Amino acid sequence: MGHSPLIAHLAVWLLALLPGLLALPYVGGGLDNAQGGLNALGRLAGIWGLALLLMAAALCCRVPGFDRPFGGLTKLWQLHHRLGASAFLLLLAHPLLLAFSATGTSLDAAVGTLLSTQPASVWGWVALLALMAFMAPSFGFFGEPDYQRWKWLHRLSGVTVILALLHTGLLSRTLPGWLAWGLWTTLALLAIAALGYRWLYARWRGRSPYRVTGIGHPARDVVELTLAPEQQHMGYRAGQFIYLTPEWGGHVGHDEEHPYTLSSAPDEPDLRVAIKDLGDASHAMLSIPEGTQLWVEGPYGDFFSTVSARPELWIAGGIGITPFLGRVREAVRAGRSLRVHLIDCVQDETRFLFADELKAAFEGWPDSQLSVHYFYREGPLNQAFIQQVCPDVADRAVFVCGPLPLLERAREALSACGVPAGRLVTEEFVLL
Template sequence: MRLTAKSSQAVVWLLALTPGLLALLFLNPSDFSSPGAVLNLLGRLTGIWGMALLLVAAGLCCRVPGFDRPFGGLTKLWQLHHRLGAVAFLLLLLHPLLLAFSAASISLPAAVQTLFSDRSAVIWGWVALLALMIFMAPSFSFFGEAEYQRWKFVHRLAGVTVVLGLVHTLLLSRTLPGAWGPVIWGLWAAAALFAISYRWVFSRWRGRQPYRLVAIDRPARNVVELSLEPRAAALRYDPGQFVYLTPTDPQLSAGRGEEHPYTLSSAPGERLLRIAIKDLGDASRALQTLTLDTEVRIEGPYGRFFPSPEAPPEPELWIAGGIGITPFLSRLRHCARTGEALNAHLIYCVQDETRVLFGEELRQLEAQLPESRITLHYFYREGPLEREFIERACSDAAQRFAYLCGPLPLIDRARGQLQGLGVPRARIVTEEFVLL
């Protein structure tokens, strides 16, 4: 039985909550004998659940190709990872406070001693919590938008807090009785260690496939489409998936050795791998100057934008903005190449006629796919995308499954307009790269 995205997330949350649920089985009447005892119980439970959520969140960072698909793609998986981490962070902040309030029912010195004990277990706990606060701070919007590479570097150090937190947990040896503690924490820690090891050792050195740049097309002034030839086994992927690209060209002004996610624009089965890249920052700007025959490394594929080939076909509505045309271009190329039937209506949103990417090819693909249609939306003439425009362009939009890809403001607006037309949120699929 294939898991849905919701059931996959439910399984992850259940794994994260299991240690705390087990602890509930070993409660005794003394845990409820006084308000201080209840606070002590809550303090222990927040520590158990916070540590378990942190371990499970670490386990989701493995980035094994295909592992993300049951969750709806890597973006959705990382969003789950962030939610687990945020809840863990809040629980671990509450953990020492609740224990201190519990001790305060005895005396104020007891509360101070609970918080600032010179016991090694307590010291390791504070070191872990302070490190977690430092390493997770860039993940919260309160501190402003994070620079991508700086965020990745700082965030990966959060793995250190998992180790420190485990030291604190095992030294106290009172989270779960008997052998339950070492067994549960050992299993959850082993899973997290495997994920981290895969992510930073195996995938970094063996999971990246070498490709050679053999052609560069320039569909617009600030956009390139790189054609890459495999130097070993060719990547197998579905339309709409993305990869991490790592350039190795020593002449690059920025981004050398840095990985960044890019959606594939080629069709599965093509000899060459094609990736369309827009100048959106230092790294993507530098890639506009890549020289032929240089080598890049490709890791993936990731994502699950379109339905699986086994799913029954149904009419689709696509809304793209700017470089967000790439997953739809890949699907159109694939269907035209294979003769696969496609009933899709694409609304392509751009500023003006000069910003249309792959315009001539899109017209040719539309002609090859009689059940599909492409409508251009020009912001300078139409203004922001409105539901009236969607209805005029595609009269049965409310009955179609919707796929959105483009800048976040466009995705948010398009989602709102579609929901206003009566499209259920469950029938709206989005693809956006937010700190992957």
């Protein structure tokens, strides 16, 4: 098997929890009564909340290759999401716990603690409000977020980090000065370096220019673009994805950055991406003219990192066929057979993308099989269908890519088929 993302995830959580663990000896003396216990918990909540916030910021750098130890950028983004959510809850609890601890003195003391007008407290509340503003779309508090608005609001994270550090620097009394300075400086530098790379270096130096040299339409609402490099060709592995930012006018979403999976084989001279009409940016790409320049950043993802001697089962849904298409094209170009069973889940025959190419490839591989699941005829994907077309599913390494409803159904069905979680790899379409 390939590397385990568990080690990288545990290392991040350990580093984020380290400041609070180091602070435990300095708050332990107040745990002998309720008032002291609440005060200690309030201080620890603030320390852990800030540390988790800084680690979440540090993981937003999006350096190509940095995501691989975490299982790909999607898995890294999910870790970032969990760190941010935990930080938000802890930072929200921080002033409330301190205020509750002050009720042992008087109600006025509790209100004064919660609504203090000291500059340090004011900066803390401003930081918390900014955190609420950019976290709300991420967790769908007001419904499904607009992608570009979500990305813009996420830039408030830099403001939140600065204000939270200012609050901590003015009020921190739990850790000794030298220890507090060392910890917060280290974590702050990691966060600042990540934010600087993401919003400055990556935007101006971390992207490569490509030009549209070919346009195909495998379906009415799908386009496959061929992109030729204007400088050095980007190296990548089958199943990875890139961020594209086109430079042309006339349509809503024409200049928006979005992630798209590469459908080309890694040894092709040009890149190919298949794009489905799913929003303003992808809709605009359906009518992009040949010759348009685009900026490419990447590659990202680690979908096919798992190495196994087992035969594979691929389950694709809609445009989720693209990472598998890259693997197929790579094998065809190399004259190599695969041992794989592909279940392609589509709405109907008109939505069977790249049908002729896939059928031709699988016909030439004696140990492979292609099954098409038509939703209009079979209904949602289920255990019975998988076991019917692939009886040895429990002995295979399984890869699933598609929209979230398909992933949820596939996980449930595969578990019922006896596939252990350790042999299931998924690629989700989430905000990145």
